[in-house]
Amino acid sequence: MSKVSILIENVTKSFSIKGNKEEVVAVEGITLSVMQSEFVALLGPSGCGKSTILRLISSLETPTEGTVNINGQLPRSMVSKHSLGVAFQDHALLPWLSVWDNIALPLDLANRPIDTNLVNSLVDLVGLRGFEKARPKQLSGGMRQRVSIARALILSPEVLLLDEPFGALDAVTRRLMNIELQRIWTLQQITTVLVTHSVEEAVFLADRIFVLSVRPGKIIREVLIPFDRPRDQLIMRSDEFHHIVDELTEALDSTE
Amino acid sequence: MLSQIFPNKNFIYGILGLTSFFIFWQIIGHFQLAGLSLPSLTDVLNFLFDPERHALFIRAIGATFQSAVMGFLAGALVGIFLASSVQILPILKNGSDRFAAVINSVPSIALGPIFLILIDREATPAGVASIHVFFIVYVSMSSGLSSASREHEDLFTIFGASRIKQFWSLNLPYSAPAIVSGLRLSWPAALIGAIIGEWFGAARGIGILIINAMQNFQINLLWSAVLLAAMMSLLFFGLMTFFERLTYQRFR
Numbered sequence: 001m002s003k004v005s006i007l008i009e010n011v012t013k014s015f016s017i018k019g020n021k022e023e024v025v026a027v028e029g030i031t032l033s034v035m036q037s038e039f040v041a042l043l044g045p046s047g048c049g050k051s052t053i054l055r056l057i058s059s060l061e062t063p064t065e066g067t068v069n070i071n072g073q074l075p076r077s078m079v080s081k082h083s084l085g086v087a088f089q090d091h092a093l094l095p096w097l098s099v100w101d102n103i104a105l106p107l108d109l110a111n112r113p114i115d116t117n118l119v120n121s122l123v124d125l126v127g128l129r130g131f132e133k134a135r136p137k138q139l140s141g142g143m144r145q146r147v148s149i150a151r152a153l154i155l156s157p158e159v160l161l162l163d164e165p166f167g168a169l170d171a172v173t174r175r176l177m178n179i180e181l182q183r184i185w186t187l188q189q190i191t192t193v194l195v196t197h198s199v200e201e202a203v204f205l206a207d208r209i210f211v212l213s214v215r216p217g218k219i220i221r222e223v224l225i226p227f228d229r230p231r232d233q234l235i236m237r238s239d240e241f242h243h244i245v246d247e248l249t250e251a252l253d254s255t256e
Numbered sequence: 257m258l259s260q261i262f263p264n265k266n267f268i269y270g271i272l273g274l275t276s277f278f279i280f281w282q283i284i285g286h287f288q289l290a291g292l293s294l295p296s297l298t299d300v301l302n303f304l305f306d307p308e309r310h311a312l313f314i315r316a317i318g319a320t321f322q323s324a325v326m327g328f329l330a331g332a333l334v335g336i337f338l339a340s341s342v343q344i345l346p347i348l349k350n351g352s353d354r355f356a357a358v359i360n361s362v363p364s365i366a367l368g369p370i371f372l373i374l375i376d377r378e379a380t381p382a383g384v385a386s387i388h389v390f391f392i393v394y395v396s397m398s399s400g401l402s403s404a405s406r407e408h409e410d411l412f413t414i415f416g417a418s419r420i421k422q423f424w425s426l427n428l429p430y431s432a433p434a435i436v437s438g439l440r441l442s443w444p445a446a447l448i449g450a451i452i453g454e455w456f457g458a459a460r461g462i463g464i465l466i467i468n469a470m471q472n473f474q475i476n477l478l479w480s481a482v483l484l485a486a487m488m489s490l491l492f493f494g495l496m497t498f499f500e501r502l503t504y505q506r507f508r
Contacts, residue, residue, distance in 0.1 A: 058414045082416040092407040096429050096507045108425065109417040155415070 005159060005191040006034040006057060011066035012216075013052055025216035026052040030066070032210055032219060037189045041196055041206035043248065045255060049217025050195045054163050057193060058084055070159055078158070082110035085157030085190070089164040091144040093136040093151075099123070100132040103150045110155060122150040125184060142173040149181065153188065160192040166201070178204055179233050186230045199248045204236055211248060213255040221251045295475055300483060303476035312465075317484060319461040320381070323450040324443075324488075327385025331446070332439060334386070335393030343401045344423055353398075360391040364449055368456040381453030381461065388445035393438040400434025401427045429507055436503045440496035444489045451485060462488075 011030045014023040027049035034040045042050040055061040056068050059075035070078045078084055085106075093102045104119045123129055126146040136144055145165055152160060165181075166174045178201055185192065185205070196202050202209050203225055211221035225244065227235050235241050278297055283289075285296025304313070338356075342348045364384050371383040404426050412422045454463025462485050469478035 058410075060410055060413060079414060079416045084414050084416075086411065086414045088407050088411070090405070090407040092405070092411045094408070094426070094429070096432075105425070106415045109412065109415045109421050111421075161414070 002036045002038075004033045005036045005038070005071055006032075006193065007067075007069045008032050008053070008056070009067050009069075011053075011056060011063045011068060013049070013056060013061060014064050027056075027212075028216035028218055030217070030219060032222075034191055034193060036191055039185060039192045039194065039205060039207045041194045041202035041209045042212060043196060043199065043202045043209050043252070044212030044217065045197060045214055045252060048212040048214045048255070050212055051163055052217065054161050054193060054195050057159070058086060058161055082106070082112075082155050083158040085152035085155060085160045087145070087148045087152045087162050087165045089167040091136070091141075091148040093144060093147055095136055098133050098135060099128055099139070099147050102136065102147050103154055106151060106155050112155075118154065122154055125153070125187070126150040127180070140173075141169050142177055145169065145177060146180070149184065153184075153190075157190060160190045162192065162194040164195055164197070166198075167196070174198070174201070181205060182231055182233075199245050199252065200236065203241060203244050203248065204231070204233075209248065211251045211255075220255065221248075223248060293475055295479060300476055300479040304480040304483060313480070313484065315460055316462050316465050316481070317488065319458070320447070320450050320454065320463065320485075321488065323381035323453065323458075323461065324385050324446045326379075326382040327387075327449055327453075328389050328439075328443060328446040330382065331386035331389025331442065332393045335390045335438070336397055336435065338390075339394050339397035339401060340423070340428075342398065343427055344419055356391055356394050359387060364388065364452050368453060371453065372456050377457050378459065380456050381450040381458055381463070384453035385446040385449030388449040389442040392442035392445060393435070396434045396438030396441070397431055400431025400438075403434070404430045432507045433500065433503045436496065436500045440493060440500055443492045443496060447485060447489050 009031050012025065012028045014025045016023050030053060032040075042053060044050045052061065056063055057070065057075055059079045068075055070083075075084075094105065097105065100119060100123065103122055104114050107114050107119075123132055126149055128143065128146055128150070131139065131143065136147070139147070149165065152162075166177045169177060182205060194202065194205060206225055209221075209223045209225065210219050211223070212218065213220045223244065226240070281294075282297045285294050285299065288294075303309070338352055342352050364387060367384055367387060368380060371380040375383055408426055408430075409422070412426055417425070451461070451463035451466065454461040455467055458464060462481050465477060465481040468474070469481060
């Protein structure tokens with residue numbers, strides 16, 4: 001059995017809102033673990049606090065109660081070791097840098113030498129050869145997310161965090177990007193947490209899915225996805241896939 | 257046809273507006289509708305371009321331009337330095353914002369005598385100009401530095417970037433267009449500062465021409481000096497507008 005990578009125990013996070021004495025509880029009593037080289041998806045409607053969990057793992061927030069550990073360390077020390085990779089719904093590329101420089105940026109931020117071969121290999125990995133010199137505003141939405149994913153991978157992170165990375169894309173591009181991410185992930189097998197509200201995306205990509213309820217966010221269901229890797233897009237047409245999607249959709253409907 | 261030569265409609269409107277303004281001025285001046293104190297445009301231009309006075313005007317332009325540029329550079333440097341320090345050490349923010357606001361709320365006409373005591377008489381124009389420039393550059397750069405999106409800042413945090421790295425790789429490039437806008441807006445303010453500063457006893461300059469003309473009721477000289485100041489201001493302003501456009505293309 002592989003080792004636990006991310007361990008979240010009894011975590012509650014509440015926020016105080018200005019002008020309001022009562023605190024808003026974003027997530028409550030969250031306990032979950034992610035194994036090394038496991039792909040976990042957090043699935044829930046908007047407002048269920050799934051992004052808050054990601055922010056807790058990435059040290060942007062600290063829990064009000066409970067603990068978050070990654071490979072036995074606090075998220076903050078993972079950050080100072082430059083061991084996290086991240087991609088958001090907003091691609092957050094720097095508009096004044098080329099595709100190549102955007103992918104290389106985390107190396108500079110981590111004070112590591114800019115390894116040309118490494119950057120080139122990531123350009124190839126996400127299929128952007130020929131676009132190295134382009135600026136983000138010259139790219140389509142899907143291509144920007146490819147850059148953003150390559151950037152997330154450049155530091156060879158111990159943990160990859162994906163917050164609705166394809167949320168702003170159209171349905172067709174989103175499906176293509178899911179297939180691409182599947183291919184890339186199979187090559188690298190980095191411990192990954194994906195936040196999404198797309199059931200198909202979660203089932204296609206993840207090994208395990210946690211379903212969250214709305215306000216306060218609580219885990220109401222944990223589902224193991226039985227498909228073997230490497231996965232083919234054909235599984236999206238199988239009866240088993242549809243069965244799991246139906247089951248999860250039903251679970252999501254009950255959260256409303 | 258016309259739209260091919262002047263692709264920008266606003267440009268044509270600008271030319272039309274300026275032309276009608278000059279015609280209006282010419283008519284009022286020519287028929288002395290506003291009394292003796294508003295001569296016609298052609299009278300002023302004849303006076304301005306009279307070869308006998310070339311030396312006088314060039315000397316005045318040179319002196320004012322030098323003061324304005326020195327004040328511009330000094331004010332811009334201090335503004336950029338302070339705005340950057342505040343971004344790297346946020347604890348300074350409140351104090352530094354208030355300092356800038358207080359400095360700006362003192363009328364420059366009151367600052368003149370202080371500069372006269374603190375620095376050389378000849379440096380007073382540059383000193384007053386630098387105060388004007390400092391405030392505009394400080395404010396525009398501060399707002400540019402703090403305008404980076406939350407996603408960008410989160411990203412830099414998660415990648416473990418130091419504050420200095422974040423400043424150099426995110427906030428500074430992000431604020432480049434705002435800095436250039438600030439520099440553009442502060443140039444006319446630098447000129448005004450230099451001219452006001454000259455009133456406190458500089459040897460030469462546009463400000464001196466204005467004072468002399470006013471006291472001796474040399475109406476054509478007065479309007480010539482004003483026209484010169486306006487042209488100096490607009491030329492550089494136009495240049496910076498072009499530069500600003502380039503920066504926006506590069507950084508946004």
